[in-house]
Amino acid sequence: MIAISNDFLDRYNRAGPRYTSYPTVPYWDNAFGEAEYRQALQTLSQRNDDALSVYVHLPFCAQRCHYCGCNATVTTHESVVDAYLDRVEREIDIVMDVVGGTRHAVQLHWGGGTPNFLTNAQMQRMYGILERHFTIDPRAEVAIEIDPRIASREQIQFIRSLGFNRVSLGIQDFDVMVQEAIGRIQPEALTREIYNTCRECGFDSVNVDLVYGLPGQTRVTFERTLHNIIELSPDRIACFSYAHLPNARANQRRVDVTFMPDHYEKFHLFQMAIDGFINAGYDWIGMDHFARHDDEMAVAARECRLHRNFMGYTIRPATDQIAFGMSSIGDMAHCFVQNDAKLGNYQKAIDEGRLPIVRGMRLSDDDMLRRRVITHMMCNLELPYNLTIADFGASVPELLPDELERVQPYIEEGFLDVEPDRLVVTTLGRFFIRNVCMEFDAYLGQQTDRPLFSKTI
Ligand code: SF4
Structure with missing residues (x-):
């Protein structure tokens, strides 16, 4: 563990981007609209042989966790999801009409929200829509984010049978008090059961997400969580810093800040994670990820071949990333584009035959x-x-x-x-x-x- 003083930490604890993109989203241009997006897509159409990365945003959740920083929408109705999938299908049709033909995909990622909020029939439909437009490479990373609380053995088996070969399980923290403080009760036994099912189903990679800096986390509780994660032995671990931005994210106003570790303690918790995972045989990847020493991501990092895009760290990126669904971000032909993050606006644009882009940038x-x-x-x-x-x-x-x-x-x-x-x-x-x-x-x-x-x- 690195010993640094509080003064030192304060000196360098500055607000700054995480650089999932450069230039970062706040500096993109609202005037970059559909015409510019179509132009970028046309450039893609001229590079027919180039493979693509494909992202689909599935925003639905059964309830909103207090700490959540994602673009998520709470619903209890299957019909709301069906109506959204109608629009995503239409969006894909419009975009692929410009891009032309069936394209080769080397990376496919479903993020959320909670992608496994979809019923099996809805997932099958979504996967089928993508297969109509993309030939998924046999070596592609085909990944989905899973909320264990609403997963079942049968659902995980179904997801595997569809073609997904990577899963990320949201855990955040095993401690019950922390779970209560973040409005996300997730019994450990249930998480273990879903994790074991993923292993039995033979996914190439089973990954977990943790968050440090959450309300209620102490050195004692976090030590236990780390111990239990290491015992599970996932292939990769994402250990994200909790970003408390209640002015930008209204749901975070429900977080009781009096229980939140201060930034000195938060730094200590992160160092505990680093030490724990390294001692358990993981390599520290980039800023806040860990992979088993023999995992291809750890090998790529050691050989300085690692890349990063909006879907996270990757070793097989396509030059161009195309994205569908509300709030999704595409990166193609030297342009960034972002769809409307409001469900109603996104759907209205599609219903009017428009692409739902709200900002972008030509680099x-x-x-x-x-x-x-x-x-x-x-x-x-x-x-x-x-x-x-x-x-x-x-x-x-x-x-x-x-x-x-x-x-x-x-x-x-x-x-x-x-x-x-x-x-x-x-x-x-x-x-x-x-x-x-x-x-x-x-x-x-x-x-x-x-x-x-x-x-x-
Ligand atoms: S943290 Fe995950 S499950 Fe909770 S509201 Fe956000 S997207 Fe949904």
């Missing part, structure tokens, strides 16, 4: 360069000086000399080691990697009317 060459630098650092914890993009044909020191000057204090602080051909992020620097990346961000500080970012810790 400049400078954006592409900085994106490459930031993504590579976030994934592979190094900045090779020869990391170039084709159009520039020059090295990082030639292209970004001011930025390299600005990271000097981080070198002196011990966040970065200097090697002849690159900067390497140290163990201490991993905790503050967002701070380092922020020095390469050309947009931070510019005015935006959208909610900004959570703090580093």
